[in-house]
Each structure stands twice: as structure tokens, then as C-alpha cells.
Amino acid sequence: MTKNIMIVGVGGQGSLLASKMLGQILLTAGYDVKVSEVHGMSQRGGSVVTYVRFGDKVYSPVIDKGEADYIISFELLEAARYVEYLKPHGHIVVNTQQIDPMPVITGNAVYPENLIEKMKASGAEVEAFDALAVAEEAGSPKAVNIALLGKLSKKFEFTEEQWLDALEKCVPPKFLELNKKAFALGRNS
Numbered sequence: 001m002t003k004n005i006m007i008v009g010v011g012g013q014g015s016l017l018a019s020k021m022l023g024q025i026l027l028t029a030g031y032d033v034k035v036s037e038v039h040g041m042s043q044r045g046g047s048v049v050t051y052v053r054f055g056d057k058v059y060s061p062v063i064d065k066g067e068a069d070y071i072i073s074f075e076l077l078e079a080a081r082y083v084e085y086l087k088p089h090g091h092i093v094v095n096t097q098q099i100d101p102m103p104v105i106t107g108n109a110v111y112p113e114n115l116i117e118k119m120k121a122s123g124a125e126v127e128a129f130d131a132l133a134v135a136e137e138a139g140s141p142k143a144v145n146i147a148l149l150g151k152l153s154k155k156f157e158f159t160e161e162q163w164l165d166a167l168e169k170c171v172p173p174k175f176l177e178l179n180k181k182a183f184a185l186g187r188n189s
Contacts, residue, residue, distance in 0.1 A: 002055035004063045008082050009074025010099050011048050014145030017170060018072065019050040021149060025158055025166035026054045034061035047078060047101075070155065072148050074131075075099045080115045083122050092124050093152045095131035095144055127151060134185045143182035146171075150186025160187065 005022060007015045019035050026033045036051035051063045068086045073079030073094040086092065094116075103109035112118075119126050129151060135143035146167070153163050164180060171179045 002053055002058055003070075004068045005052040005054075005070045005072065006063055006068045006082060006085055007050040007052065007072045007074075008078040009048055010078065011046055013048075013074040014142065015048050015050050015074065018145040018149055019052055021146075021166050021170045022052045024169050025162055026052070028162065028166065029158065031055060032058045034058045036061040047081065049082065070152065072152055074144055074148065076115050076128075077101065077112065079126075080112065080119055083119050083124055086122075086124050088123050090124060091155060092119060092126045092128075093148055093155075094119075094126065094128045095148060096128050097130070097132045097144070129186075129189050131186065134189055135182050138182035138185055139178045140182075143179055146179045146182040147186035147189075150183040151189060153183070153187050163187075 007018050009015050023033050023035045031054040033052065033054045051061050053061055053063065063085060065084050066087060069090055071079060071082055071086055071090070071092045073092060076094060076096055076098050079092050079094040083092070098111060100111060104111050116126055116128050131144045131147040132141055134147040135141050138147065163183065167179055167183060168176060
């Protein structure tokens with residue numbers, strides 16, 4: 001049976017590293033894995049989506065509406081934007097950070113309120129936490145992606161050692177200790 005994970009956020013938040021690490025742990029565990037390219041205006045701080053699909057045999061990297069088992073969201077509005085892709089009772093792991101999109105910055109729109117409640121009302125299992133604060137506690141605001149993966153890791157049967165092995169294969173040595181700390185803090189938050 002194929003499982004589907006969507007990674008959503010704003011360009012520059014580290015979704016490529018998150019998808020690479022997920023791919024690494026899943027491949028090591030013996031799954032067939034397909035990871036999509038990033039979609040969106042990542043260079044300009046726009047919406048970015050990455051698909052990770054895994055199972056015995058996966059034929060396509062694309063996830064359609066109603067198919068995602070998990071959504072990892074680097075930003076609150078991005079989670080709400082993609083909630084329709086979630087399966088009934090699917091899981092969202094979301095950073096509570098709010099990054100204003102261009103229409104809000106220019107004054108043409110207002111950042112929506114009560115997004116967590118709205119996502120829960122849609123039937124989603126939502127785990128919201130301040131991954132930015134966790135990343136900063138670890139030593140860098142850029143470690144939000146790894147803090148989110150730490151939180152997500154509790155949903156899988158892989159050991160913490162397997163996750164850390166994947167982290168070691170994907171993160172440059174000079175950033176390894178910081179990211180290990182972000183992972184541990186996210187996992188235990």
C-alpha cells in the first residue's frame with residue numbers, strides 16, 4: 001500500500017532537505033520511493049509543494065486531492081491551503097509561524113484567522129507547534145524543517161537512530177550537531 005506525504009511551505013524554508021531526508025530513511029527501509037520536484041515560486045518566497053510517495057511499488061510522484069496521509073507544513077496558511085489534499089483523518093504537522101503572502105503585504109488581503117480550528121473542523125488530525133522557536137532553541141531559525149521532521153518522526157515506526165542516520169547522510173557535517181538538536185527538540189515537543 002502506498003503512503004503519501006506532502007511538504008508545503010514558502011520558498012527558502014528547506015523543503016528540499018526535508019524531502020531528501022524522508023527519501024533517505026524510506027529508501028534505507030526498503031521502500032520504493034518517488035519524490036517530486038518542487039512546485040511554485042520558491043525563489044521569490046512563494047508557495048512550494050513537494051510530494052513524497054512510498055510503498056512496495058510506486059508508479060507516480062504526484063499526490064491528488066484526498067490522497068495525502070500526512071502534510072508537513074512550514075507555515076500555517078500553507079497547511080490550510082492544501083488541507084483538501086489530505087485523506088479523511090489524515091495528519092497535519094504544522095509550524096504555527098505566519099508568513100504574510102504578497103496580497104497581505106500589499107494590503108489587498110488579510111491573513112485568515114482560526115486556521116488550526118478550521119483544519120480540525122475539516123476532519124484533519126492537526127499537531128501545531130512553534131517549530132521556529134524550537135529551531136531557534138537548537139541554534140538556528142533555518143532548522144524549522146528538521147524540527148518538523150522530528151515531530152513527524154513519532155508517526156513512523158523507525159527508530160530515532162534510523163532518523164539520525166538519514167540526517168547524517170543529508171546534512172553537511174558543519175551543521176550536523178545543530179540539526180540533531182533541532183530534530184530531538186522537535187521529536188520531544
